[in-house]
Amino acid sequence: MSSHDGNFYRYTPSLPMAVIFLVVFSISLAAHTVQAFLRRSPRWMLCMSVGCLMEVIGWAFRLWGHFNTGFSGWIGQQVVLVIGPTFYSATLYVLLGSIIGEIAPHNSSLSANAFKIIFITADIITIALQGAGGGMAGSAETDAGVATGSNIMLAGIVAQLVVMVIYSVYGAVWIAKSRKALDDKTKMLLYGMIISSLAIEVRGVYRTAELAQGFHGALADNQMTFLLDAIPSSIATIALNVFHPAQYLTVSLKEETSATSSLSEKPLNKWYSIGRKTPPSTESVAV
Numbered sequence: 001m002s003s004h005d006g007n008f009y010r011y012t013p014s015l016p017m018a019v020i021f022l023v024v025f026s027i028s029l030a031a032h033t034v035q036a037f038l039r040r041s042p043r044w045m046l047c048m049s050v051g052c053l054m055e056v057i058g059w060a061f062r063l064w065g066h067f068n069t070g071f072s073g074w075i076g077q078q079v080v081l082v083i084g085p086t087f088y089s090a091t092l093y094v095l096l097g098s099i100i101g102e103i104a105p106h107n108s109s110l111s112a113n114a115f116k117i118i119f120i121t122a123d124i125i126t127i128a129l130q131g132a133g134g135g136m137a138g139s140a141e142t143d144a145g146v147a148t149g150s151n152i153m154l155a156g157i158v159a160q161l162v163v164m165v166i167y168s169v170y171g172a173v174w175i176a177k178s179r180k181a182l183d184d185k186t187k188m189l190l191y192g193m194i195i196s197s198l199a200i201e202v203r204g205v206y207r208t209a210e211l212a213q214g215f216h217g218a219l220a221d222n223q224m225t226f227l228l229d230a231i232p233s234s235i236a237t238i239a240l241n242v243f244h245p246a247q248y249l250t251v252s253l254k255e256e257t258s259a260t261s262s263l264s265e266k267p268l269n270k271w272y273s274i275g276r277k278t279p280p281s282t283e284s285v286a287v
Contacts, residue, residue, distance in 0.1 A: 192243020
């Protein structure tokens with residue numbers, strides 16, 4: 001496999017850049033993990049922690065790359081940094097699906113469950129493609145094998161970007177139809193989701209252009225353009241640290257599947273505060 005005197009990056013990864021983003025993603029990882037266990041936070045928000053962990057690993061590889069520009073560290077950071085944000089996407093899909101189901105499901109062509117299933121399935125497919133491509137590239141013994149792995153990763157990234165754009169358009173249409181039903185807390189949460197989604201899309205455009213040129217195109221071999229991955233990925237995770245469901249929802253979400261009413265022993269809706277100013281009366285709970 002081709003390299004410049006053993007340097008698979010074609011440059012020496014910046015030590016300050018690696019340290020800065022390693023710290024940024026480590027802080028966001030710690031924050032998401034703590035936030036996921038707050039009283040009002042759904043456990044599936046731990047997907048953000050998984051995405052951040054992959055970013056931390058990727059930037060640790062790049063830190064190592066400052067001292068060792070060999071193949072192992074280079075391919076390692078390529079794979080984990082490409083895959084990491086798919087876990088951010090998964091969080092956004094579940095979050096919007098849950099909100100749609102509780103505020104104005106009649107304004108959605110898909111049921112909340114169908115929405116989640118469709119988008120999460122698509123996200124899993126993109127993760128599988130990117131992981132398969134990365135694995136192939138990492139185990140390849142020839143340039144042709146690395147190129148094939150790169151192309152499979154590119155297919156996964158393009159698919160992820162397309163799915164995210166469809167999600168954003170669908171969400172925008174639903175928000176426009178449901179704007180009168182949204183309270184201030186829900187709007188703040190949606191602002192954070194919009195910021196995160198746009199950041200993921202910007203990063204997806206960059207990654208698509210980068211891998212379309214192969215692992216060693218003009219974009220991949222320019223360290224400064226890599227900021228078009230690092231900065232949007234940082235914004236995507238930090239936005240959901242700041243605009244976190246635990247902060248903008250007023251009831252416990254972690255009990256969605258276990259909370260029971262005193263009258264019926266059936267689960268009460270734990271998202272009622274998103275679109276309603278008061279909880280539903282106990283009279284409305286089926287006995």
